[in-house]
Amino acid sequence: MTNWDRFVDSFFNARVMAQYLPKIIEGFGLTVVLALCIIAAGLALGLLLAVVRAFGIRPLNWLIIFTVDLFRALPPLVIIVLLFFGLPNAGVELSGFAASWLALTLVLMAFAEEIFWAGITSVPRGQWEAARSTGLGFVQTLGYVVLPQALRITIPPLTNRTIAITKGTALASVVAVPDILGAANAGVSFSFNPSPLTLGAIAYLVLFLPVVVLGRWIETRFAWKR
Amino acid sequence: MDSFLDTFFNWQIMQEASPILLQGLKATLLLSALVVPLGFLGGVIIAVLATFHAPWVKWPLRVWVDTFRALPPLVLLIFIFAGLPFVGIDVGAWGAVAIGFFLNTGAYYGEILRAGIESVPRGQIEAARSTGLTRGQTMAYVVLPQAVRNVLPDLISNTLEVVKLTSIASVVALPELLFQARQAQSVTYNASPIMAAAIAYFILLWPVVRLLSRLENRQLAGRR
Numbered sequence: 001m002t003n004w005d006r007f008v009d010s011f012f013n014a015r016v017m018a019q020y021l022p023k024i025i026e027g028f029g030l031t032v033v034l035a036l037c038i039i040a041a042g043l044a045l046g047l048l049l050a051v052v053r054a055f056g057i058r059p060l061n062w063l064i065i066f067t068v069d070l071f072r073a074l075p076p077l078v079i080i081v082l083l084f085f086g087l088p089n090a091g092v093e094l095s096g097f098a099a100s101w102l103a104l105t106l107v108l109m110a111f112a113e114e115i116f117w118a119g120i121t122s123v124p125r126g127q128w129e130a131a132r133s134t135g136l137g138f139v140q141t142l143g144y145v146v147l148p149q150a151l152r153i154t155i156p157p158l159t160n161r162t163i164a165i166t167k168g169t170a171l172a173s174v175v176a177v178p179d180i181l182g183a184a185n186a187g188v189s190f191s192f193n194p195s196p197l198t199l200g201a202i203a204y205l206v207l208f209l210p211v212v213v214l215g216r217w218i219e220t221r222f223a224w225k226r
Numbered sequence: 227m228d229s230f231l232d233t234f235f236n237w238q239i240m241q242e243a244s245p246i247l248l249q250g251l252k253a254t255l256l257l258s259a260l261v262v263p264l265g266f267l268g269g270v271i272i273a274v275l276a277t278f279h280a281p282w283v284k285w286p287l288r289v290w291v292d293t294f295r296a297l298p299p300l301v302l303l304i305f306i307f308a309g310l311p312f313v314g315i316d317v318g319a320w321g322a323v324a325i326g327f328f329l330n331t332g333a334y335y336g337e338i339l340r341a342g343i344e345s346v347p348r349g350q351i352e353a354a355r356s357t358g359l360t361r362g363q364t365m366a367y368v369v370l371p372q373a374v375r376n377v378l379p380d381l382i383s384n385t386l387e388v389v390k391l392t393s394i395a396s397v398v399a400l401p402e403l404l405f406q407a408r409q410a411q412s413v414t415y416n417a418s419p420i421m422a423a424a425i426a427y428f429i430l431l432w433p434v435v436r437l438l439s440r441l442e443n444r445q446l447a448g449r450r
Contacts, residue, residue, distance in 0.1 A: 003313075005332075006313055006314075007313050010309075010312040010313050011309070011312075011313070014379070039416070045319065048343065059299050066354075069432060069435045069439070070428065071436075072386075072389070072435045073390075073427060073428045073430075073431040073432050073434075073435045074424055074427055074428060075390035075392075075393035075404070075427060076390070076419070076432075077373075077393045077394055077396070077397075077404060078233070078404055078423060078424050078427060081404065081408065082417065082420050082421065082424060085408065085411060085420065086233070086234065086411070086417030086420050086421070087383065087417075089233045089416055089417045090229055090417070091229065091236065091410075091416060092234040102301060114256065114439060114442065116441055132348060136323055140416055164293065164387070166297040167296075167299075168298070169298075170298035170299075170300045170301050171394070173300070174300075174312075174397055180301075181298070181301055185304065185308075188308060188309075194305075194308065194312045196307035197301075197304065197305050197309045200301060201297060201301055201302075201305060202239065204297055204301055205293065205296055207296075207298065208295075208296035208297070208298075209296045211290060211296070212295050212296045213291050213292060
């Protein structure tokens with residue numbers, strides 16, 4: 001066998017690929033579901049924390065800042081491992097899916113809060129004062145005046161961060177979730193051929209390349225004219 | 227509550243595990259000291275190549291960067307570590323991590339530095355060239371120093387992510403902090419070593435997070 005044949009036989013083995021394609025497609029679905037659950041919960045919690053922080057209740061704000069710092073400083077895989085392998089020692093069993101979802105949701109929450117908060121503080125004080133003096137309440141000012149402007153400015157950094165954290169779903173394979181990478185790994189060990197990994201890599205590119213290109217587009221589209 | 231404390235904050239087990247945790251911490255620091263400069267170097271190469279506007283440079287480069295930004299780093303790492311040996315290329319755990327991080331974080335650093343280079347006004351490049359500096363000198367002495375300063379918060383933020391990302395090396399059995407903590411946990415049936423590792427990461431990286439939070443607030447607020 002020439003080197004080229006050996007390469008093709010290893011990474012693009014049609015027989016192995018056909019055999020494991022259904023598993024990879026199932027994994028693809030699981031990765032998408034996991035990613036969507038993380039995005040929905042993470043962004044909602046992040047916005048909630050930023051809004052609560054706007055009320056300026058001191059002890060509560062310290063708690064929010066500490067929580068955010070904590071989940072920005074810890075590697076996502078450490079949190080996943082702690083939840084999945086640690087909690088059973090205390091008698092609480094979390095499935096791999098739940099542990100990965102919870103860990104990455106907390107991480108996205110932290111980054112999203114930080115970005116939303118930066119957006120809120122970027123709205124000039126004068127606008128708060130003007131809105132309040134027209135008779136709007138605090139919540140109304142936040143909802144109708146500040147947040148619409150704050151959210152627009154946060155779109156580019158938020159998009160990029162969300163993409164980066166969503167890619168972390170591959171970490172779920174470490175705790176035995178049969179997502180794309182999990183299915184690909186299983187395929188490699190059963191067939192003793194790395195073609196399922198090639199399929200997995202292609203599946204990730206199919207999923208994330210459009211998102212990365214979209215992120216790039218959003219960054220230019222929403223960029224502030226300097 | 228007692229069982230919770232005993233499981234996650236067992237002082238005795240933490241102490242017993244501390245020698246191997248310290249070894250892991252050392253490996254994590256060493257790994258970071260290896261992959262951060264490596265990724266940064268990859269980024270500089272990409273950013274400098276991006277200043278050539280010829281289509282046969284621009285498009286392959288964009289495909290390269292987007293591919294490695296779209297591929298989860300763990301997938302890349304496992305592909306190199308577990309896939310390549312099938313065709314006789316066995317680079318080991320350290321080699322796989324080095325190559326994977328060069329490709330992945332290089333793409334990220336590259337995007338950031340490219341934005342930095344674009345933020346330096348064209349007039350400066352023309353002025354530098356007209357004083358007799360070559361293209362390379364202009365890049366090294368005039369453009370890059372300013373480019374780095376302009377995107378410093380993003381560079382620090384990416385570096386933080388890279389250091390955190392070194393934890394995925396545990397998946398390919400490289401004995402860094404998380405790997406050692408898992409080893410200790412599986413021997414003691416107690417999660418305290420993992421908690422100790424988490425605390426170590428937090429102590430190590432919290433100052434960076436604080437610094438970034440300040441820089442980012444200022445940056446976003448300054449856009450108005």
